Amino acid sequence: MVIIMEKTTERKLLIEILSRLEEGQVMAILEDLGRGTPLGEALYKVLEEDCNWGSKTALNMDELKQILKRELEDTQNYRREFFQELIHFADRAEKTDAQIYNAIGMNRALWYRLRDNRDAKTNKRNVLKMAIFLRLDYWETYYLVNLSGHSFLPGNDKTDQAVSFCIRNKIYEPDRIDELLYEAGERTLFTEE
Secondary structure, three states, rough: OOHHHHHHHHHHHHHHHHHHHOHHHHHHHHHHHHOOOHHHHHHHHHHHHHHOOOOOOOHHHHHHHHHHHHHHHOOOOOOHHHHHHHHHHHHHHHHOOHHHHHHOOHHHHHHHHHHOOOOOOOOOOHHHHHHHHOOOOOOHHHHHHHHHOOOOOOOOOOOHHHHHHHHHOOOHHHHHHHHHHOOOOOOOOOOOO
């Protein structure tokens, strides 16, 4: 029973994330995965079945309102805040607050402001460093960056593309990531230039 709930939650989470993206962003993800790959095909199937992607018939406004209402009700209890999810990933990685904020060069006061104030924000570079330090996979990184109020766009942003490449290839060492970013002509994440 618990396994079914987790799969349902993951699917709803995926649908919610996809529904917040623009068509170009979804196309970039499909292109990155490869339409002919198993992951690309699975994503395309979710898009067709649950997001009315590529639907030939336009839905009328009443149908759209009903679908939106149902999706909002379905996901209302599953939505997590950025810091809650960050702590979940930190606990899984067995990292303390201090280890994280020291590793990414974040001010301790900002860390606790993020924890205590759900409206507090941090910059995207800090979120990318958190994802790398916690060794998140591609989709976890995508999820965390979007929860933080930013967009993870490997198809449009060179830094995101380089970080995506590193994560997909399990390169989590800050020095190696910074070297790859530097070679790509991008600003490094972990060291001052």
